[in-house]
Amino acid sequence: MATAQLTVVLKTLADPTRRAVFERIAREGEVAATGLVRGTRVSQPAVSQHLRALREAGLVIERREGRHVHYRIAPKGLAPLIDWLGHHQAFWRERFDNLERLLKESEE
Amino acid sequence: MSRTAIIVEKVLPHSAERIWRALTTQDLIAKWLMPNDFVPKVGHRFDFRTRPMGDWDGVVHCEVLACEPPRLLRYSWKGGSDSGLSKASRLDTDVTWTLTPVDGGTRVRMVHDGFMLPENSTAYEAMNPGWGRVLDRIAGVIAEAG
Numbered sequence: 001m002a003t004a005q006l007t008v009v010l011k012t013l014a015d016p017t018r019r020a021v022f023e024r025i026a027r028e029g030e031v032a033a034t035g036l037v038r039g040t041r042v043s044q045p046a047v048s049q050h051l052r053a054l055r056e057a058g059l060v061i062e063r064r065e066g067r068h069v070h071y072r073i074a075p076k077g078l079a080p081l082i083d084w085l086g087h088h089q090a091f092w093r094e095r096f097d098n099l100e101r102l103l104k105e106s107e108e
Numbered sequence: 109m110s111r112t113a114i115i116v117e118k119v120l121p122h123s124a125e126r127i128w129r130a131l132t133t134q135d136l137i138a139k140w141l142m143p144n145d146f147v148p149k150v151g152h153r154f155d156f157r158t159r160p161m162g163d164w165d166g167v168v169h170c171e172v173l174a175c176e177p178p179r180l181l182r183y184s185w186k187g188g189s190d191s192g193l194s195k196a197s198r199l200d201t202d203v204t205w206t207l208t209p210v211d212g213g214t215r216v217r218m219v220h221d222g223f224m225l226p227e228n229s230t231a232y233e234a235m236n237p238g239w240g241r242v243l244d245r246i247a248g249v250i251a252e253a254g
Contacts, residue, residue, distance in 0.1 A: 013226060023226055078226070085114065085223055092116045092218060098140035099216075103122050103130055 005058070006080040012057035017042060018050040022073075025060060030072040113221035121213040128178035131205055142168070148175050154183075173202060181205040185220065199223075 013019045021042075025031050037047050051071060054060040059077040063070045120127060130136045132148040142156040152172045160166040164187065174182040182204040201222030208215040 019226060026226070081225060085112065085225075088220065088223070089114050089116075092114055092220060095141050096116050096118065096216075096218065099127075099130060100118070100120060102136065102140045103120060103127065107122070 008057050009080045021050045026073050030070050033069045112223045112225050113219050115219050117217040119215050124178040124207040124214045179207050
């Protein structure tokens with residue numbers, strides 16, 4: 001389950017344009033969908049598609065206000081990535097302990 | 109995206125030469141890390157093999173990038189499946205070991221570098237108090253600019 005969610009997050013962020021959209025939302029706090037299209041060369045439908053993918057991956061949250069939809073970063077959206085790093089961290093801590101034990105034992 | 113590294117560092121009460129042997133001798137590496145066909149020679153390609161887990165076949169593909177006994181060892185660390193969904197979680201990273209003689213032993217520093225995260229992942233901490241705790245849990249993970 002956790003692995004599946006990690007894969008979804010990594011896959012979703014693998015697209016450079018989509019990642020740029022995500023990073024811009026993160027930078028600005030909350031952004032209207034229309035504001036995301038302005039000042040870029042990405043079309044409205046393309047932006048909508050990226051926003052949908054980000055929302056489905058649990059990376060952004062939308063808030064509707066009249067005709068406008070605003071987006072912000074989902075609080076736990078990147079948690080699978082952080083956990084993934086945590087697993088690697090735990091892996092090295094454990095192996096480092098093994099190394100230490102091996103050196104100690106081979107001395108005796 | 110920005111590169112992030114995992115760093116583990118500790119002073120061990122042994123000589124750099126002794127630790128170097130444990131880091132660069134096949135049989136010894138197998139005892140603390142994973143079975144392997146490592147040879148301490150720049151350009152040598154080798155694998156670490158462990159039990160397959162989920163989509164991952166349990167193989168880490170490596171190449172010796174730097175080997176300066178008894179102080180610096182670096183190898184690439186590539187893993188994960190090339191097929192289907194798990195392609196996205198494939199690793200393209202490298203591992204660097206640095207040994208520095210200090211009082212009472214040798215400082216051993218391992219840097220596993222090249223994990224890619226979205227820009228300013230740590231900045232989310234400010235926006236969401238919950239993130240602080242998550243990031244604390246991986247205190248050893250150090251984000252590097254760029």
